[in-house]
Amino acid sequence: MIYARLQMRGVSAIVDDRLFVMSANYTYDDGEPGRSEPHIYWLNLNTSFNVDGFIQQSMLHQAASPTDELLGTFDQGGTFFYDHSMLYAYAGITNVTEDSVNKSLWGFNTTTNEWNLTAIQGGSIQFNNNSEGEHASDPATGKSFYTGGFGIGVNGTYNGIVEFDAYNAPGPLWTFHTKGPTGIDTPSVLKGGMEYVRLGQSGVLILFGGFDSSHVGVQFAPGGGWDWDYRPMSTIFVYDIYSNSFYNVSATGDIPSERSEFCTAVSSSPDDSSFQITVHGGWNQLTHESFNSVHVLTIPSFRWIEINDGNNKDRSIYSGVGRTRLRCNVWNDGQMIVTGGSVGTNQPGLPSKLNTRCNSTYTPFKVLNTSTYVWQTEFTPNKNYAVPDAVYKIIGGSASGGATAKSPLRGWSNTDLQSIMTQTVTRDTFLPNTTPSSASPSISSSPTSLGTPSPSSTSRKSSPSPGTIAGAVIGSAVAVLILLVVSYIILRSLRRKSANPNSADKPDSITPELPNESFSPPAELSTHEPTRINELHGRNRIEMDGGWRGHEV
Numbered sequence: 001m002i003y004a005r006l007q008m009r010g011v012s013a014i015v016d017d018r019l020f021v022m023s024a025n026y027t028y029d030d031g032e033p034g035r036s037e038p039h040i041y042w043l044n045l046n047t048s049f050n051v052d053g054f055i056q057q058s059m060l061h062q063a064a065s066p067t068d069e070l071l072g073t074f075d076q077g078g079t080f081f082y083d084h085s086m087l088y089a090y091a092g093i094t095n096v097t098e099d100s101v102n103k104s105l106w107g108f109n110t111t112t113n114e115w116n117l118t119a120i121q122g123g124s125i126q127f128n129n130n131s132e133g134e135h136a137s138d139p140a141t142g143k144s145f146y147t148g149g150f151g152i153g154v155n156g157t158y159n160g161i162v163e164f165d166a167y168n169a170p171g172p173l174w175t176f177h178t179k180g181p182t183g184i185d186t187p188s189v190l191k192g193g194m195e196y197v198r199l200g201q202s203g204v205l206i207l208f209g210g211f212d213s214s215h216v217g218v219q220f221a222p223g224g225g226w227d228w229d230y231r232p233m234s235t236i237f238v239y240d241i242y243s244n245s246f247y248n249v250s251a252t253g254d255i256p257s258e259r260s261e262f263c264t265a266v267s268s269s270p271d272d273s274s275f276q277i278t279v280h281g282g283w284n285q286l287t288h289e290s291f292n293s294v295h296v297l298t299i300p301s302f303r304w305i306e307i308n309d310g311n312n313k314d315r316s317i318y319s320g321v322g323r324t325r326l327r328c329n330v331w332n333d334g335q336m337i338v339t340g341g342s343v344g345t346n347q348p349g350l351p352s353k354l355n356t357r358c359n360s361t362y363t364p365f366k367v368l369n370t371s372t373y374v375w376q377t378e379f380t381p382n383k384n385y386a387v388p389d390a391v392y393k394i395i396g397g398s399a400s401g402g403a404t405a406k407s408p409l410r411g412w413s414n415t416d417l418q419s420i421m422t423q424t425v426t427r428d429t430f431l432p433n434t435t436p437s438s439a440s441p442s443i444s445s446s447p448t449s450l451g452t453p454s455p456s457s458t459s460r461k462s463s464p465s466p467g468t469i470a471g472a473v474i475g476s477a478v479a480v481l482i483l484l485v486v487s488y489i490i491l492r493s494l495r496r497k498s499a500n501p502n503s504a505d506k507p508d509s510i511t512p513e514l515p516n517e518s519f520s521p522p523a524e525l526s527t528h529e530p531t532r533i534n535e536l537h538g539r540n541r542i543e544m545d546g547g548w549r550g551h552e553v
Contacts, residue, residue, distance in 0.1 A: 010022055010023035010327075010340075011023055011078055011079055011080050011089070011092075011327070012080070012327040012329060012339045013080040013082045013087060013137070013329060014045065014329045014330075014331060014337075015082050015083075015084065015085065015086075015087060015110050015139070016084060016085065016110055016432050016433055017044060017045050017046045017432040017433040018042040018043065018044055018045060018110065019042060019043045019045055019329060019337060019339070020040060020041070020042045020080070020087060020108075020110075021040070021041045021042065021043075021060075021339060022039075022040040022041065022065070022070065022080075022089070023036065023070060023078070023092075038064060038065040038068065039062040039063060039064055039065055040062065040063050040065060040087075040108060041060045041061065041062045042060070042061050042062075043059060043060065043061075043365075044061070045331055045379070045381055045432070046381055046432070046433060047381065048378055048379060048380045048381065049378065049379050050377065050378050051363060051365045051366060051367050051376065051377060051378060051379055052313070052360075052363065052377040052378070053360040053363060054360060054363075054364070055364050055365060063108070063113050063114075063115070065115070066106055066115040066117075067106065069106075070089050070106060077091075077092050077131040077132045077133075077149075078090060078091040078092020078131065079091055079092070079133070079135040079146065080137075081105070081135075081137055081144035081146075081164045081166065082137050082139060082144065082166075083137070083139045083142040083166045083167065084139045084140075084430050085109065085110055085111055086107050086108065086109060086110065086166060087107065087108040087110065088105040088106070088107045088108075088118065088144075088164070088166070088172075089105060089106045089107075089108075090105060090135075090144075090146060090164070091130045091131065091133060091135075091146060091149070091151075092130070092131050103119065103120055103123070103124060104117050104118055104119045104120055105117075105118050105120055105172075106118070118171075118172060119171060119172075120164075120171070120172050120173065120174055121168070121171055121172065121173040121174075122173045122174045122175055125162055125174045125175070125176045130146075130149045130150055130151030130152060131149055131150050131151070132148075132149045132150055132190055132191045133146055133147060133148040133149025133150075133151070133152060133190075134146070134147055134148045134149070134189055134192050134193060134194035134207055134210070135147075135194060136194045136195055136196040136205055137196065138196045138203055139428065139430065140428035140430065141165075141167065141202075141203075142165060142166035142167035142168075143163065143164065143165055143166075143203075143241070144163075144164040144166070145161055145162065145163055145164070145194070145196075145205055145239075145241075146161070146162040146164070147160070147161040147162065147186060147189070147194070147207075148187075148188060148189040148190055148192065148207075148210070148213070149190060150190065150213075152188075153186060153187070153188030153189075153213060153214060154188065154190070154213045154214075155213070155214065155215060155216070156188070156214055156215065159178065159179075159185060159186050159188065159214075160176050160177050160178040160179075160186050161176075161177050161186055161239065162174055162175070162176055162177075163175045163176075163177060163241075177244050179246075180240075180243055180244035180245035180246070181243065181244070181245065182243060182245045182416055183240070183243075183245030183246045183247050183414075183416070183417075184246050184247065184248055185246070186246055187207065187212075187214070187237045187246060188212065188213040188214035189207060189208075189209075189210045189211070189212070189213065189231065189237075190210050190211040190212075190213040190228060190260070191209075191210040191211055191260035191261050192207060192208060192209040192210025192211075192231065192260065193207070193208060193209050193210070193262055193263070193264040193279065194206065194207045194208075194264075195264050195265070195266045195277050196266070197266055197275045197277075197299055198268065198272065198275070198424060198425035198426075198427070199275070199299065199300065199420065199421055199423065199424060199425070200240050200241065200242055200420040200421070200423050200425070201240075201242040201420075201423055201425075202240075202241040202242040202425065203241050203425050204238050204239060204240050204241065204420065205238070205239040205241070206236060206237075206238060206266075206277060206297070206299065207236070207237040207238075207239065208231070208233060208235065208236045208237065208251075208297070209231060209233055209258075209259060209260060209262065209279075209282075210230070210231055210260045211228040211229065211230055211231060211260060212228055212229050212230070212231045213227075213228045215228075216228065217229030219286060220285075220286070226285060230258035230259075230260070230284075230286070231258070232255070232258065233251075233255050233256045233257070233258060233259070233304070234250055234251045234252070234255045234304075235248065235250065235251075236248070236249045236250070236251050236297070236302055237249075238417060238420075240417075240420050243416075243420075245416070247414055247416070247417040247420075248413075249302050249408055249413075249417070250302075250408065250410060251297060251302040251303065251304055251408070252302070252303060252304070252408065252409045252410070253303040253304035253305055253394070253409075254295065254304045254305055254306035255304045256279065256282075256293070256295045256304065256306075257284065257291075258284060258286075259282035259283060259284050259291055260282060260283055260284075260285065261281075261282055261283045261324045261325050262279055262280060262281050262282030262283075262291070262324070262326075263279070263280055263281055263326045263327055263328035263338065263341075264277055264278065264279050264280075264328060265277070265278050265328040265329060265330035265336040265370075266278075266330060267330060267333040267334070267336075267370045267385050268333055268385070268427070269385075269387045269397075269400075269401040269403065270385070270386070270387075270400050270401050271400065271401030271402065272401070272424050272427070273397060273401045273402055273403040273406075274298055274299065274300070274301070274387065274391070274395055274397070274401065274403040274405075275298070275299040275300075276296050276297075276298050276299075276370070276387070276388075276391060277296065277297040277298075277299065278294065278295075278296055278307075278328070278330075278336055278368070278370055279294070279295045279296070279297065280292075280293070280294050280323070280326070280328060280336070280338060280368070281293075281322060281323040281324055281326050281338075281341060282322070282324055283322075283324035283325075287346070288346050289320075289322065289346055290321070290322025290323060290324050290342075290343070290344045290345065290346070291322040291323075291324070292312065292314050292315060292321055292322040292323060293306070293307075293309075293322075294306075294307040294309040294368070294373060295307060296388075296390075296391060298391055298394070298395055298403075298405075299421075300406055300407065300421040301394075301395050301403070301405035301406065301407060301408060301409070302408040302409075303394055303395065303405065303409070305390060305391060305394055307373045307388075307390055308373070308390075309368070309373045309374065309375060310372075310373065310374040310375065311374050311375040311376075311377075312375050313361060313362075313363065313366075313375065314343060314361075314362060314366075316361065317361060318345055318347060318354075319347070320345045320346065320347045321343060321344070321345045321354065322343070322344065322345070323338070323341035323342065323343050324341060324342050324344070325340075325341060325342050326338055326339065326340055326341030326342075327339040327340065327341075330370070331379075331381070332381075332383065332384070332385065333370065333384075333385035334369065334370055334371055334383040334384055334385040334386075335367050335368065335369060335370060335376070335379065335380075335383055336367070336368040336370050337365060337366075337367055337379065338365065338366040338367070338368065339364070339365060340364060340365075343362040365379075367379045369383065370385060370388070371383075371384075371385055371386045371387075371388055371399075372388065373388055373390065386399035386400065387399050387400070387401060387403075406421075406422075407421070
């Protein structure tokens, strides 16, 4: 039996009922070193599976990558834009042929398991070779966002945020937004975290951590291989999608130490009175320290809460062990799935990386119960979310919600932001499939442009049971009678209407009235092969000492 281990800083996302993983470094029990694979993999999330050890390769369904260009996301930290049925590979692409996908993105249709090259409207907002930026998606509206990294806002250049609209008609559209009518300039953040939260008229983005790449800093010695200072974890940026405006909030509480390359996931209280952003892992380049802690930033009170997580297997052998360059996704608010991560320690006498080969201690997937903050040995699909007692003891209310802390401890510094934080976006009504997906992926022989994807994916139906068939037979006479009556009413109504074609289905959302900014792509998007951006200017990365360059998600 072959077992797979993901050593990854690649890309991952949950679409419908599946967790997708791509562009990672993988190790197996075949004795061979870790390598990148030209596939997209997925795990079905409608069935339980063990996460206490290795993952059987048979559990990882796969489809071939359409091009080696997408393997660049392993080295340079790209992302997925996604909705309820499509994945789009964005950024992190550094191969010489990157211009072949200019003004288009490779899209993976999760209903047909096929790749197609999708034309994108809006000009050359590619940032193909950007890396280490912050990103977030809202599948309900088909909107995804990307900012920061090595290509946006570095030393004050190309400052703004990319908005990608998958549901735009007649096809996907991206826009590069600069400063909005209110608020502050777009912050420059490198290797931080960003999450979509259902507050405001169209939702907000919460951005924090990482490095301040707007100007050369002073934390690192001149010529020491790094130019920028860490941003304090108390500095929280809020982007209001409707008004295209950034705001600044100072968080209080158990503020985490400065860090980058952590992962985040957001859970909503049952009554939407609070939103918890769970933060796990990370790396401090000043101290060469990997983190294994769990913190929560609760919104809208902007309180940091340090969590005493239980059953963390990473700490079962050595102290001071942490994960960095990991990825996190949340399932139904109640479970945070951690994918990969480079496990390391700065303890004397221990190797700097502890998971360069397969072992059952530092598992490829971890699952955190976000209601209890206990690490689970098994993923179980049907878990509901309740506000943890560690949270509601701080913000008020109970496990079902009812938070009484509705503002930062020091109050709101901006009345516009205060108003934004009193509004809540309706929950997404999309229901994931409950039938395991077929493991019969395919890839089109020649990529073609796609039209606008449907806001809802095609369901995979299971065969009806004998009881269902019996019930259908018993009720057939009544159903036929109802159908005849309804058909008559519809036909009579249609005769009264003018002949107007129906518009394409599109989710209800409010489109911001924004100026049509022009955009000039950065110099790195030229027709020649871009120079690989190296944090240490040609030297080996100092985040994780050693020669091995693979990292987990």
